[in-house]
Amino acid sequence: MRPVGILGGMGPEATILLMQKCMAAVTQGATDPLDDADHIPLIVHQNPQVPSRIARLIDGQGADPAPVLAQMARDIAAAGAQALAMPCNTAHHYADAIRAATALPFLDMVTATADHLVAQGARRPAMLASPAVRLTGVFDAAFAQRGVQPVWLAEDAPLLALIREVKSGGSPDALAPRLSSLAEHGRAQGADHLLVACTELSLLTGALPATMPWTDSLDCLTAEITAFARGSASSC
Helix, strand or coil: CCCEEEEECCCHHHHHHHHHHHHHHHHCCCCCCCCHHHCCCEEEEECCCCCCHHHHHCCCCCCCHHHHHHHHHHHHHHCCCCCEECCCCHHHHHHHHHHHHCCCCEECHHHHHHHHHHHCCCCCEEEECCHHHHHHCCCHHHHHHHCCCCEECCCCHHHHHHHHHHHCCCCHHHHHHHHHHHHHHHHHCCCCEEEECCCCHHHHHHHCCCCCCEEEHHHHHHHHHHHHHHCCCCCC
16 A cells, blocks of 8 residues: 555644544455555654644734645655645645645645535535634635535634634543534534534544534545555545
């Protein structure tokens, strides 16, 4: 299989969750006994010292993450990766800087997620995401090209507070019901689908309402990584 490099640490638990999902993608589809070599090779740069995207994009202060992300991409390329992936929706604001840093393909979580939503028939997804995703228009172009109209919650401060609590080590079991409650606000605003577009919130999806379809962008990235590593088309 082809190795994929992960620009991680944003946050650390979300990166670990991606690695677990990549392992599960192999084991769940296995029909024969597995050995180590059957798993997806990942070169993970777990760098929690990437300057805060929240501070830079929401608070308007702090260092620019782009040069750090570009250097991470170069380091991962030098380590032997054949593609790059990044489990952070907000950091996709800096995707162009990452693409420019190396000649490696960048497995774009935003594009993969937008394609998946269209395949699922979603046209008005409720955005469970950091306010920075809205402020920087991370999904705007991909959604506009596909006729998808995002539904942003009337108040995004509770979402940001929840993301901060995940980053500070709050218990997922204790925090997950709050994500479910916020999802209901999206339903009330006319959403036909839920989109978890913050990988910190991917840790809380177990409490999402079963009565409404939902997509986790981290699952879409997992499918892209798995497909690239195997040299096949994505199933997401």
